[in-house]
Amino acid sequence: MMIDGLLHSLSAIEEANRNLGRTTLLQQLQNGTSADRVRDSLNSIGLRSTEEIEALYGWHDGIADTDAAIGRITLWPAFYFTSLEETVANYRAFVDDARWTPGWLPLFANGGGDFYVVDLSTPGDTPIRLFLIDEDEHPIEFMSLTAMFATLEEAFRRGCFYLTPEGVFRKDYPAFGKLAAEMNPDVAWWQS
Secondary structure (H helix, E strand, O other): OHHHHHHHHHHHHHHHHHHOOOHHHHHHEEEOOOHHHHHHHHHOOOOOOOHHHHHHHHHEEEEOOOOOOHHHHOOEOOEEEOOHHHHHHHHHHHOOOOOOOOOEEEEEEOOOOOEEEEEOOOOOOOOEEEEOOOOOOOOEEEOOHHHHHHHHHHHHHHOOEEEOOOOOEEEOHHHHHHHHHHHOOOOHHHHO
């Protein structure tokens, strides 16, 4: 079952962060929320929910305190998991922006206006796009949340994400790109 794979990856990523000693992140992850609350929140902005989104927010409802140093609350280097309330607020803030497509649900933020979004703009598929506020193109990087988190889980396992001796959470970009291409052969972004 697809959701089982997603939940396994989320649990493994949480454990990987624990093993790295990333206590601020672990303390800031909020308890999960109900599928009904997720559906009601997304309905309030005219978006449909999915089993994957409900499973993600059932695992944790994002980060409690986004005033903490971004590097300490990111789930993987550069991006933190926004609470359902912040996700809805970010959607409302961007939905009328010419660079935004209605139906893009911003689940992960870098604090500077960049997001990983679930593309709910068409029925069926729910690919994950990287929205960079200063770019014109917003490519699909993963075909689903499950594919994204399986890739992130493997990146932790292979050491693509690591702490420097000074305690800075970093990403080995070349190694991650190679891994993402290997695990997502159906995504043009990684194959170029």
